[in-house]
Amino acid sequence: MSRTITLSALLVSALLFGAGCERSIEPTVLEQAPETDWPAWGGTAGGGHYTPLAQITAANVDSLELAWVHRSGDVRQGPAANATDFDLDKMLPASAFQATPIVVEDKLFYCTPFNRVFALNPATGAEVWMFDPQVDMSKRLLTNCRGVSSWVDPERPKGAACRLRIYAPTLDARIIALDGETGQRCDDFSDDGQIELAANIGPHEARAYAITSPPAIINGLLVTGAFVLDAWDTQVPAGVVRAFDLRSGEQRWAWNPVAPGRPAVDAEGHYVRGTTNVWSVITVDEKLNRVYVPTGNSSPDYYGGHREGHLDHYSSSVVALDASSGEVDWHVQTVHHDIWDFDVPSQPTLVDLDLEGRTVPALVQMTKMGMTWVLDRRNGESLFPIEQRSVPQKGAVAGEYLAPTQPFPLKPDHLHALDFGPQDAWGLTFWDRGQCRDKIAGLDSGPIYTPISETGTVLYPAPTGGNNWGSPAIDPQRKILIANTVHLPIVAKLIPRAQCGKSGRELPQLGTPYCVTMDVLNSPLGAPCSAPPWATLSAIDLISGDKLWQVPLGTLADALPVVGRFFEGSPGFGGPLLTRSGLIFIAATVDHYLRVYAAADGAELLKLRLPSQAASVPMSYRTASDPRQFVVLAVGGHWAGLTESTDHLMAFALKAAP
Numbered sequence: 001m002s003r004t005i006t007l008s009a010l011l012v013s014a015l016l017f018g019a020g021c022e023r024s025i026e027p028t029v030l031e032q033a034p035e036t037d038w039p040a041w042g043g044t045a046g047g048g049h050y051t052p053l054a055q056i057t058a059a060n061v062d063s064l065e066l067a068w069v070h071r072s073g074d075v076r077q078g079p080a081a082n083a084t085d086f087d088l089d090k091m092l093p094a095s096a097f098q099a100t101p102i103v104v105e106d107k108l109f110y111c112t113p114f115n116r117v118f119a120l121n122p123a124t125g126a127e128v129w130m131f132d133p134q135v136d137m138s139k140r141l142l143t144n145c146r147g148v149s150s151w152v153d154p155e156r157p158k159g160a161a162c163r164l165r166i167y168a169p170t171l172d173a174r175i176i177a178l179d180g181e182t183g184q185r186c187d188d189f190s191d192d193g194q195i196e197l198a199a200n201i202g203p204h205e206a207r208a209y210a211i212t213s214p215p216a217i218i219n220g221l222l223v224t225g226a227f228v229l230d231a232w233d234t235q236v237p238a239g240v241v242r243a244f245d246l247r248s249g250e251q252r253w254a255w256n257p258v259a260p261g262r263p264a265v266d267a268e269g270h271y272v273r274g275t276t277n278v279w280s281v282i283t284v285d286e287k288l289n290r291v292y293v294p295t296g297n298s299s300p301d302y303y304g305g306h307r308e309g310h311l312d313h314y315s316s317s318v319v320a321l322d323a324s325s326g327e328v329d330w331h332v333q334t335v336h337h338d339i340w341d342f343d344v345p346s347q348p349t350l351v352d353l354d355l356e357g358r359t360v361p362a363l364v365q366m367t368k369m370g371m372t373w374v375l376d377r378r379n380g381e382s383l384f385p386i387e388q389r390s391v392p393q394k395g396a397v398a399g400e401y402l403a404p405t406q407p408f409p410l411k412p413d414h415l416h417a418l419d420f421g422p423q424d425a426w427g428l429t430f431w432d433r434g435q436c437r438d439k440i441a442g443l444d445s446g447p448i449y450t451p452i453s454e455t456g457t458v459l460y461p462a463p464t465g466g467n468n469w470g471s472p473a474i475d476p477q478r479k480i481l482i483a484n485t486v487h488l489p490i491v492a493k494l495i496p497r498a499q500c501g502k503s504g505r506e507l508p509q510l511g512t513p514y515c516v517t518m519d520v521l522n523s524p525l526g527a528p529c530s531a532p533p534w535a536t537l538s539a540i541d542l543i544s545g546d547k548l549w550q551v552p553l554g555t556l557a558d559a560l561p562v563v564g565r566f567f568e569g570s571p572g573f574g575g576p577l578l579t580r581s582g583l584i585f586i587a588a589t590v591d592h593y594l595r596v597y598a599a600a601d602g603a604e605l606l607k608l609r610l611p612s613q614a615a616s617v618p619m620s621y622r623t624a625s626d627p628r629q630f631v632v633l634a635v636g637g638h639w640a641g642l643t644e645s646t647d648h649l650m651a652f653a654l655k656a657a658p
Contacts, residue, residue: 046350054581055629068125074112097636113143123626129183169211190249202270218284225278234511239277253326257314281347296343330380336403341463370416411545426531436529462490470575489521533569554589587614
């Protein structure tokens with residue numbers, strides 16, 4: 001059952017801000033501000049996680065209070081963190097509430113981890129309608145819905161059915177068109193109001209193919225990629241990107257990322273399998289009629305001896321597609337022959353930059369390596385120098401091949417160290433550090449792009465990032481980028497096929513000679529073998545490319561009772577929201593806090609207690625019915641987290657003076 005908790009619910013306020021807390025919330029005289037929607041996942045179709053609202057400032061942020069909470073009831077708890085008999089078929093991971101809501105025409109829309117869609121009154125959190133797509137969650141490995149998309153049909157008058165359409169992606173590979181006013185299906189869209197994305201991809205396991213990110217909307221088209229299960233099989237479904245008519249649902253084009261000149265469809269009429277997928281958020285530019293897709297690395301992630309000449313061409317790239325035809329206009333590869341799962345994780349973000357007296361329409365792409373590409377989005381040319389550098393060539397397993405060089409942007413400044421070895425070992429004690437040093441010495445380590453071996457290779461940055469899907473936020477006026485970065489070493493180890501299945505922790509990589517294991521590089525006392533902070537928040541000047549500041553993000557307070565608060569940097573998922581008033585709102589940590597920072601210098605201004613880990617990106621809006629600026633955050637844990645999952649969609653606003 002869902003429920004709404006209003007400002008008058010003092011017990012909930014006590015829970016969220018701490019029982020017995022002495023924090024005083026002073027009322028604020030609110031100045032009038034323009035009504036501002038949040039119509040797309042990143043705020044705009046070009047991303048950015050930026051709001052032009054400036055009602056909340058450094059001077060009054062202490063007056064923030066809980067305005068309302070909506071709870072869907074869609075929660076699944078996973079196995080215990082110390083479970084030794086984990087079986088994906090019997091013990092499914094916990095739910096992860098990663099949605100960023102949208103606000104359109106005085107309604108807030110969001111999706112739950114189980115793909116139910118809610119419409120709320122954005123001023124009160126009161127429920128307007130709910131739609132249940134009836135997804136069988138017993139067949140879903142990961143529960144993930146980053147958001148829904150919206151479109152207003154200009155040919156339909158206000159009040160007409162399906163004038164405002166909400167497009168909801170599902171874990172069983174559908175996209176459903178809903179009437180924004182009523183929550184009913186738009187029956188004129190495809191078959192019974194939904195597209196079946198499983199068409200033409202061939203047989204597959206139910207959990208191997210899902211739509212987890214909101215589709216992009218451009219010039220009458222809906223464009224979507226799909227999540228394809230990592231490290232599983234060479235024969236996973238294709239990573240095809242498809243475009244559909246927004247009214248009829250008819251397919252207009254498809255782009256399957258095979259190398260140029262290679263067939264995109266096999267003899268059975270299915271899209272060629274194993275191609276790189278587009279699981280993250282797609283960006284569009286209506287003026288240029290372009291679709292910008294961030295691609296993952298080709299299946300099955302950590303071995304690529306079978307890919308040469310076929311599957312690697314568009315892997316781990318930013319690809320610009322013509323929105324009318326789906327044809328490739330340009331592409332820029334961030335990793336050649338990616339065998340580290342350094343896929344491009346974040347939404348390509350559009351911003352106009354003033355460089356040497358000219359305004360350049362730019363695209364900013366963050367990566368798991370902590371490196372950032374800044375490109376002219378018209379042609380893909382880099383706005384900062386990029387070097388092709390020689391990278392390690394020894395240690396690859398039999399059957400693998402390596403790219404001799406990799407691209408390194410000289411600017412913007414890198415946000416993660418790119419080399420790691422025994423000399424970098426860290427520990428809670430002198431003994432602990434020595435144990436870490438010995439462990440690293442027994443593994444393969446060194447510069448980034450050291451190949452994964454049978455001995456085991458330290459990946460630092462790791463496949464979790466660096467930067468991941470939640471960053472960045474960009475101020476389009478100040479030309480400042482804000483990003484959260486994880487600094488946590490992972491050990492990847494390839495295991496010959498005959499030895500697979502012995503530990504029960506292997507990712508199978510079927511169709512290759514090797515399965516793979518992935519483990520955090522920890523000391524015997526359980527601390528990471530790299531020095532803290534294990535997560536940071538940074539600001540970059542996009543004109544100069546210089547890093548302006550970097551501060552620790554979060555602590556381990558909720559992961560390690562008593563002592564955790566003394567350790568800086570809390571690895572997590574999600575990202576920042578940036579306001580015109582120069583504030584950064586971010587959770588994205590294992591500890592249970594929403595933090596507010598000053599964009600000017602990274603100073604922490606406020607810390608609000610949450611009921612669980614938040615693995616999402618905040619958003620902000622102001623409605624016609626309420627003078628306050630709201631900041632809304634999904635708080636519900638993460639499948640890889642250490643605390644219980646929850647279902648809190650939480651809205652904060654300034655306490656207004658009567």
